[in-house]
Amino acid sequence: MKSEIKMSYTKNQLLRFTTAGSVDDGKSTLIGRLLYDSKSIFEDQLEAVEASSAKKGFDYVDLSLLTDGLKSEREQGITIDVAYRYFATPKRKFIIADTPGHIQYTRNMVTGASTANLALILIDARKGLIEQTYRHSFIASLLKIPHIIVCVNKMDLVNYDEAVYEKIVDDYKAFSAKLEISDIQFVPISALLGDNVVNRSNNMDWYKGATLLHMLENVHIESDYNHIDSRFPVQYVVRPMSNEYHDFRGYAGRVAGGIFRPGDEVLVLPSGFTSKIKTIQLGDTVLEEAFAPMSITMTLEDEIDISRGDIIAKPNNHPESEQDVDVMLCWMNQKPINLNSKFFVKHTTKEVRGVLKEIQYKLDINSLHRIENAPQLVMNDIARVKIRTSQPLFFDNYRKNRITGSLILVDEGTNETVAAGMIV
Amino acid sequence: MSQYYLSHLKELESEAIFVIREVVAQFENPALLFSGGKDSIVLAYLSKKAFQPAKIPFPLVHIDTGHNFPETMVYRDWLVNELGVRLVVGSVQESIDSGRVKEETGANASRNALQTVTLLDTVEKYKYDAAMGGARRDEEKARAKERFFSHRDEFGQWDPKNQRPELWNLFNGRKQQGEHFRVFPISNWTEMDVWQYIFTENIPIPSLYLSHEREVINRDGALLSVSPWLKLRAGEVPEKRIVRFRTCGDMPITGAVESDADTIEKIIEEVASSRKTERGTRADDKRSETAMEDRKKAGYF
Numbered sequence: 001m002k003s004e005i006k007m008s009y010t011k012n013q014l015l016r017f018t019t020a021g022s023v024d025d026g027k028s029t030l031i032g033r034l035l036y037d038s039k040s041i042f043e044d045q046l047e048a049v050e051a052s053s054a055k056k057g058f059d060y061v062d063l064s065l066l067t068d069g070l071k072s073e074r075e076q077g078i079t080i081d082v083a084y085r086y087f088a089t090p091k092r093k094f095i096i097a098d099t100p101g102h103i104q105y106t107r108n109m110v111t112g113a114s115t116a117n118l119a120l121i122l123i124d125a126r127k128g129l130i131e132q133t134y135r136h137s138f139i140a141s142l143l144k145i146p147h148i149i150v151c152v153n154k155m156d157l158v159n160y161d162e163a164v165y166e167k168i169v170d171d172y173k174a175f176s177a178k179l180e181i182s183d184i185q186f187v188p189i190s191a192l193l194g195d196n197v198v199n200r201s202n203n204m205d206w207y208k209g210a211t212l213l214h215m216l217e218n219v220h221i222e223s224d225y226n227h228i229d230s231r232f233p234v235q236y237v238v239r240p241m242s243n244e245y246h247d248f249r250g251y252a253g254r255v256a257g258g259i260f261r262p263g264d265e266v267l268v269l270p271s272g273f274t275s276k277i278k279t280i281q282l283g284d285t286v287l288e289e290a291f292a293p294m295s296i297t298m299t300l301e302d303e304i305d306i307s308r309g310d311i312i313a314k315p316n317n318h319p320e321s322e323q324d325v326d327v328m329l330c331w332m333n334q335k336p337i338n339l340n341s342k343f344f345v346k347h348t349t350k351e352v353r354g355v356l357k358e359i360q361y362k363l364d365i366n367s368l369h370r371i372e373n374a375p376q377l378v379m380n381d382i383a384r385v386k387i388r389t390s391q392p393l394f395f396d397n398y399r400k401n402r403i404t405g406s407l408i409l410v411d412e413g414t415n416e417t418v419a420a421g422m423i424v
Numbered sequence: 425m426s427q428y429y430l431s432h433l434k435e436l437e438s439e440a441i442f443v444i445r446e447v448v449a450q451f452e453n454p455a456l457l458f459s460g461g462k463d464s465i466v467l468a469y470l471s472k473k474a475f476q477p478a479k480i481p482f483p484l485v486h487i488d489t490g491h492n493f494p495e496t497m498v499y500r501d502w503l504v505n506e507l508g509v510r511l512v513v514g515s516v517q518e519s520i521d522s523g524r525v526k527e528e529t530g531a532n533a534s535r536n537a538l539q540t541v542t543l544l545d546t547v548e549k550y551k552y553d554a555a556m557g558g559a560r561r562d563e564e565k566a567r568a569k570e571r572f573f574s575h576r577d578e579f580g581q582w583d584p585k586n587q588r589p590e591l592w593n594l595f596n597g598r599k600q601q602g603e604h605f606r607v608f609p610i611s612n613w614t615e616m617d618v619w620q621y622i623f624t625e626n627i628p629i630p631s632l633y634l635s636h637e638r639e640v641i642n643r644d645g646a647l648l649s650v651s652p653w654l655k656l657r658a659g660e661v662p663e664k665r666i667v668r669f670r671t672c673g674d675m676p677i678t679g680a681v682e683s684d685a686d687t688i689e690k691i692i693e694e695v696a697s698s699r700k701t702e703r704g705t706r707a708d709d710k711r712s713e714t715a716m717e718d719r720k721k722a723g724y725f
């Protein structure tokens with residue numbers, strides 16, 4: 001029994017989630033509560049929080065102080081984007097991308113959302129849906145976060161009233177029908193008092209669903225990666241240059257989609273050559289198959305010239321190849337971008353040059369209205385654009401594959417990452 | 425394997441290996457900063473996996489404070505030989521002797537701050553454009569917002585106001601002449617993940633981490649190892665205790681914990697029930713609330 005428990009972590013999955021809510025909806029308190037009730041807080045951290053709570057004259061421990069590192073920065077006006085926090089239960093390990101800040105919100109949330117399996121959207125039960133709720137939900141759907149949990153918080157302040165909760169659930173469902181979100185769950189909570197966060201509430205007998213932590217532990221994430229369309233962007237070519245492995249050419253990379261097995265016929269792009277997979281390995285372990293997001297080294301039966309930025313796919317299922325790509329772009333830099341501006345494009349393991357050819361429309365992310373004839377993009381704008389690249393990209397629609405469908409733009413002068421793009 | 429998903433350890437491994445390979449692909453002259461601690465040991469092990477059957481295509485750089493545990497040095501030399509990798513040593517003692525830095529004096533004297541100068545000098549001397557380290561975001565709040573690819577200006581400084589957003593797994597290592605990057609492939613690992621990984625992968629670790637008998641003194645609640653660099657204060661009497669170390673930094677400032685965990689499995693159990701962060705045993709972080717952040721800005725790991 002004991003060794004079973006010990007080995008259980010070799011089966012635990014990893015869930016990455018973001019938290020979204022407007023200021024004072026209780027995001028910090030909720031994260032603090034999750035960490036505290038799942039016993040992920042160390043004594044020295046707790047002592048520090050208890051001391052600050054006492055100093056501020058609170059008669060309860062203010063759990064929001066656990067994530068306080070960033071708040072003091074907010075007060076100092078320092079740009080903060082995403083802070084990462086960690087906790088684990090016997091079932092799963094969790095990575096929280098905590099995106100505080102107000103003005104930079106779009107940029108920050110897009111960053112946090114890019115790697116998330118799930119978004120927690122907080123709604124203050126007293127206020128119901130507000131502008132930020134629409135905005136956050138839209139970004140979650142734009143970034144194709146597969147799962148959303150809507151937490152109706154501060155239920156204690158509305159007498160744990162079922163009608164208040166049901167109204168918010170109905171409003172949210174009506175609004176989110178317009179978005180592409182496949183999996184939405186709802187839970188009424190009090191982050192401050194702990195109702196339905198980790199422990200079931202005694203105050204809401206009418207609620208028959210699961211607690212928030214139970215949802216986080218059980219949401220089905222096995223299909224979050226694409227396991228159908230085989231894609232392997234070559235990251236690095238391993239050449240041992242030793243007598244023992246004289247002719248070894250291994251293609252190192254991380255599987256971006258589908259499943260690869262030795263013996264599979266593969267197509268290499270852009271060369272168009274075909275070959276068969278000879279071996280798949282990582283370290284000295286030989287693998288029978290590889291799927292996203294595994295890092296592996298692959299060898300092929302034939303000697304073909306393959307280098308970083310090439311993509312290995314299947315002859316009957318391969319990515320699109322274009323020099324003109326349509327992209328939903330989130331502009332993330334202080335300096336605006338104008339038509340015909342040039343930049344570097346990073347896409348999978350490939351880097352090419354690109355130019356902004358057309359701004360089709362900007363999106364008002366509160367109303368989702370399209371704004372036509374925009375001359376330029378400024379910080380936090382989201383727009384549908386056309387980009388032309390110096391060489392063809394091998395890509396999939398972002399909806400089909402978040403890895404082969406995403407790109408970033410890098411400024412040629414400052415080298416800053418200035419935009420995030422989702423290929424449509 | 426009928427279900428297509430990875431365990432959290434395998435996913436973290438895969439992510440770290442991806443980052444290590446990105447470094448080799450994007451930079452001309454990378455290096456791995458090797459402290460001798462478990463995190464950099466895991467990093468070295470992941471680097472081996474990333475390039476097998478080829479050798480690790482970058483050197484291990486050890487910033488030697490001269491105050492290392494002897495066990496760390498023995499392990500380092502064994503590992504370098506085992507991996508067939510090149511070792512480069514930056515010596516804090518040399519920085520002191522050449523007048524680049526001044527040895528701290530007083531009761532809390534440590535060579536931690538001096539390390540930064542030696543590290544930056546070493547990076548400059550060998551023209552490393554990317555230095556990988558085993559830092560984790562869960563270690564300290566200043567690190568929670570650190571990037572995988574952390575940009576440093578030409579003075580080696582970290583500017584929290586000017587870090588690049590990191591999206592998906594698209595890492596931007598473009599830089600101007602003279603600038604370099606620190607890269608943290610195991611950013612998303614926790615102390616527990618590191619131990620579980622060491623356990624499942626059977627990675628040998630320095631004996632310091634396992635419970636053993638040692639002469640220590642109790643200073644302000646920290647059990648410090650008796651060594652030539654520890655100046656005993658009035659009333660301090662060394663005593664034998666059964667201890668182990670949760671981190672292994674500089675010998676005079678790294679506190680031991682009383683423990684009878686003499687196997688990795690027992691360490692995992694101990695970490696699971698431990699109520700103190702591992703940095704709680706390090707005297708350098710206790711100096712002030714923002715100690716770590718200040719050191720980071722100056723170019724510390």
Ligand SMILES: Nc1nc2c(ncn2[C@@H]2O[C@H](COP(=O)(O)OP(=O)(O)O)[C@@H](O)[C@H]2O)c(=O)[nH]1
Nearest residue numbers: 023024025026027028029064153154190191192
């Ligand atoms: N009554 C009540 N107050 C809450 C709840 N959650 C958060 N708060 C309070 O709301 C305020 C803002 O919470 P905080 O977590 O700092 O919000 P953030 O800005 O979203 O991080 C604080 O005073 C919290 O104590 C709740 O469930 N019930």
